Amino acid sequence: MLTLVIYDITDDELRNKVADFLKLKGLKRIQKSAFLGDLTYSERVNLEAGIRHLIKDAKANVQIYPLTPASYSQRIVIGVELSYEDEEYLV
Amino acid sequence: MLTLVIYDITDDELRNKVADFLKLKGLKRIQKSAFLGDLTYSERVNLEAGIRHLIKDAKANVQIYPLTPASYSQRIVIGVELSYEDEEYLV
Numbered sequence: 001m002l003t004l005v006i007y008d009i010t011d012d013e014l015r016n017k018v019a020d021f022l023k024l025k026g027l028k029r030i031q032k033s034a035f036l037g038d039l040t041y042s043e044r045v046n047l048e049a050g051i052r053h054l055i056k057d058a059k060a061n062v063q064i065y066p067l068t069p070a071s072y073s074q075r076i077v078i079g080v081e082l083s084y085e086d087e088e089y090l091v
Numbered sequence: 092m093l094t095l096v097i098y099d100i101t102d103d104e105l106r107n108k109v110a111d112f113l114k115l116k117g118l119k120r121i122q123k124s125a126f127l128g129d130l131t132y133s134e135r136v137n138l139e140a141g142i143r144h145l146i147k148d149a150k151a152n153v154q155i156y157p158l159t160p161a162s163y164s165q166r167i168v169i170g171v172e173l174s175y176e177d178e179e180y181l182v
Contacts, residue, residue, distance in 0.1 A: 004156070006097055008122040008173055031099040031152055033124060048167055055170050061122055064167040065095070068159055076139055076155040079146050082099055 002067040003027070003044055005035045005051075009060040018054055018062070025050070029084045036067075093158040094118070094135055096126045096142075100151040109145055109153070116141070120175045127158075 005022060009015035015033075023029070025047050027037030039047060044064070051062050096113060100106035106124075114120070116138050118128030130138060135155070142153050 004095075006122055006125050008124075010173075030154065031097055031124075033099075033122075034097050034154075048169070051169050058170070059173065060170040061173050062169040063121065063125075064169070065156075065158065066162055066165050067156065068162060071157050071159060071162060074157050078139070078142055078153040078155070079149070079151040082101075082150065082152050 001039060001041070001044065002069065002072050003037055003039045003047070004065040004067050005037075005047075005062065006065075007033050007060065007062040009033075009055075009058070009062070011058060011060075014054065014058055014060065018051065018060075021050055021054060022047075032082070032084055036072075092130060092132070092135065093160065093163050094128055094130045094138070095156040095158050096128075096138075096153065097156075098124050098151065098153040100124075100146075100149070100153070102149060102151075105145065105149055105151065109142065109151075112141055112145060113138075123173070123175055127163075 005027060007018060009018060022035040027035035030036045048064060055062060096118060098109060100109060113126040118126035121127050139155060146153060
């Protein structure tokens with residue numbers, strides 16, 4: 001299932017860890033703090049567990065949304081594609 | 092329809108303008124760079140036009156996703172509820 005993950009994480013190191021974890025799980029960065037991927041049910045359960053393990057009691061908020069194909073195809077993208085990989089190296 | 096708006100906007104002033112616009116349109120902040128609201132079709136068209144007008148050629152990326160009620164009810168929220176209003180006053 002299509003899965004959108006958006007996050008707000010105050011600590012730089014933890015934020016990068018979560019981003020690396022999401023990449024490792026095959027999700028693709030669509031914004032600085034948003035990833036999207038097509039996961040099986042068990043992959044999504046695994047993803048949630050991994051994020052909970054990383055976040056623990058940190059000042060962080062992560063939200064995971066299952067998306068229907070229609071929701072994805074009807075999405076509207078405004079503006080330019082920002083280069084997120086570059087920004088990561090700056091951190 | 093439930094509508095999720097996520098954004099990546101480099102310029103502080105423009106980012107605040109977009110956040111204010113989304114609030115004005117009745118969306119609720121769910122993360123620092125994410126808003127959610129229940130809009131009619133025409134409200135969503137209007138929202139899109141307003142965002143395009145604000146963004147113009149700025150270094151920004153805004154994505155609007157229509158969500159089904161099932162997508163919303165199945166969302167997973169991990170972590171704490173951060174205080175976004177406070178952060179705005181800090182900018």
